[in-house]
Amino acid sequence: MTIPSTPILDTVDVYGRVTRWLHWSIALLLAWQFLGMGLKLIFGRQPFLAPLVGSHQPVGTVLFVLIVLRVIWAVVNRRNRPRHGNGLLGIAAVTGHGLLYLAMVMVPCVALLRAYGSERAFAPFGFEIFPARATEIGWMVDLGGLLHGELGWVLGALILGHVVMVGIHETMWRDGTLARMTRAGS
Numbered sequence: 295m296t297i298p299s300t301p302i303l304d305t306v307d308v309y310g311r312v313t314r315w316l317h318w319s320i321a322l323l324l325a326w327q328f329l330g331m332g333l334k335l336i337f338g339r340q341p342f343l344a345p346l347v348g349s350h351q352p353v354g355t356v357l358f359v360l361i362v363l364r365v366i367w368a369v370v371n372r373r374n375r376p377r378h379g380n381g382l383l384g385i386a387a388v389t390g391h392g393l394l395y396l397a398m399v400m401v402p403c404v405a406l407l408r409a410y411g412s413e414r415a416f417a418p419f420g421f422e423i424f425p426a427r428a429t430e431i432g433w434m435v436d437l438g439g440l441l442h443g444e445l446g447w448v449l450g451a452l453i454l455g456h457v458v459m460v461g462i463h464e465t466m467w468r469d470g471t472l473a474r475m476t477r478a479g480s
C-alpha cells in the first residue's frame with residue numbers, strides 16, 4: 295500500500311505543503327493576537343497580560359510578512375487550487391475568502407502605517423524598522439487609530455464565520471473540505 299504524500303504546490307484536490315504551512319502558522323499567530331486583544335478588552339492592561347499584549351506589535355509584524363507571502367503564493371497557485379463550485383455557495387465561499395484576504399492585508403498595513411508616521415521609533419524584536427521622527431505624520435497616525443482596531447475585529451468576525459462554515463461542511467455536508475487543508479493526498 296502506498297501512502298499518498300502531500301505535494302509542495304497546490305492541486306485541484308488538495309492544498310499543498312507551503313499553503314498549509316502558511317495557513318496554520320497564520321491561524322495560530324492570529325489566535326494569539328485575538329486572545330491578547332480580547333483579554334485586554336475584558337480585563338484592561340493587567341500585568342498578567344503583559345506577555346500577550348506586549349508581543350502584539352512584533353507578532354503582528356511577523357504576521358504581515360507571512361500574509362504578504364501567502365497572497366503571493368495564492369496568486370502563483372491560482373489556477374491549481376481546489377475549486378469551490380459554481381453555485382451560490384461557491385460564489386459565497388470565493389467572496390468570503392476574498393474578504394478574509396483583504397482584511398488580513400489591511401489590518402497590519404494600517405498599523406504599520408501608523409507606526410511609520412508616529413513620533414516614536416518602531417523596533418519589533420529590538421530591530422529598528424522605523425526610526426523616531428521629529429514630528430508625526432498626522433494622517434497616517436489618524437488613519438491607523440481610526441481603522442486598525444475596528445478592522446481587526448471585522449477580521450475576527452470573518453474568521454469566526456470561516457470556522458463555522460468549515461464546521462457545517464464537516465458535520466452536515468461531509469464533503470471533505472477540511473481534509474484539503476489537513477490530510478495527506480496528491
Ligand code: HEM
Binds near residue numbers: 401402406438439
Ligand atoms: C494581522 C495582524 C494584527 C491583528 C489581527 C491585530 C488586531 C488587533 C486588534 C483586534 C486590536 C484591538 C483593538 C481594540 O482595542 O479594540 C489591536 C490593537 C492594537 N494593535 Fe493590532 N493587530 C495586528 C497587527 C498589528 C501590528 C503589525 C501592529 C504594530 C505595528 C499593531 C499595533 C496595535 C496597537 C498599538 C494596538 C492598540 C490600540 C489600537 O491601535 O487600537 N497591530 N490589534
